[in-house]
Amino acid sequence: MTIDYARSALIIVDVQNDFCPGGALGVESGDDVILPLNRLSFKFAENGGRVIATQDWHPRGHISFETWPEHCVMGSRGAEFHEKLDLKPVNLIIRKGFRPELDSYSAFFENDRKTSTGLAGFLKSLSIDQVLIGGLATDYCVLYTALDAATLGLKTIVLKDAVRGVGIPEGSIEKALKQLEEAGVLLIDSADIR
Ligand code: VGL
Numbered sequence: 325m326t327i328d329y330a331r332s333a334l335i336i337v338d339v340q341n342d343f344c345p346g347g348a349l350g351v352e353s354g355d356d357v358i359l360p361l362n363r364l365s366f367k368f369a370e371n372g373g374r375v376i377a378t379q380d381w382h383p384r385g386h387i388s389f390e391t392w393p394e395h396c397v398m399g400s401r402g403a404e405f406h407e408k409l410d411l412k413p414v415n416l417i418i419r420k421g422f423r424p425e426l427d428s429y430s431a432f433f434e435n436d437r438k439t440s441t442g443l444a445g446f447l448k449s450l451s452i453d454q455v456l457i458g459g460l461a462t463d464y465c466v467l468y469t470a471l472d473a474a475t476l477g478l479k480t481i482v483l484k485d486a487v488r489g490v491g492i493p494e495g496s497i498e499k500a501l502k503q504l505e506e507a508g509v510l511l512i513d514s515a516d517i518r
């Protein structure tokens with residue numbers, strides 16, 4: 325697939341220590357997403373495409389910790405990007421889930437589905453109409469980011485080799501992939517991006 329880089333953005337979702345193996349909410353083989361994402365983000369940078377990275381960024385005592393183990397506490401080592409993720413091509417970092425009573429899976433809207441992170445406006449102001457999404461986790465933050473992107477009318481691609489899922493509850497990854505397909509999201513291998 326050939327990309328119109330001027331009108332496209334790569335969104336790297338939550339490639340943070342706590343979502344990688346050994347982290348508080350470690351995703352199996354989560355660090356496998358880093359190599360394809362680094363390759364693609366350089367390709368975007370070389371061709372004038374925008375690269376956005378998100379960080380799950382929770383204060384202590386955040387409402388998310390009623391559902392999940394404590395993770396991505398703002399300023400902690402677990403909340404830092406994985407050290408192998410190359411940040412040089414990244415133009416914008418979006419931090420989400422920082423309001424104590426409101427969780428945020430999507431890079432676009434927090435879980436009340438109303439509170440914006442600002443990302444939609446950023447893309448709109450740059451006339452970007454296509455997003456490519458990779459990162460963690462397939463069945464939560466990647467899923468909700470991609471569904472919101474599609475709802476916003478953006479051409480939405482999920483990079484199937486550059487995502488990994490939590491798999492809780494069982495079957496959630498398969499369910500997420502099905503939801504993405506039903507929403508018209510394309511699933512593409514990052515090596516097929518030109
Ligand atoms: C995520 C659970 C809680 C994610 C974030 O990045 O997918 N999952 N917070």
Ligand code: ZN
Nearest residue numbers: 380388396421
């Ligand atoms: Zn979280």
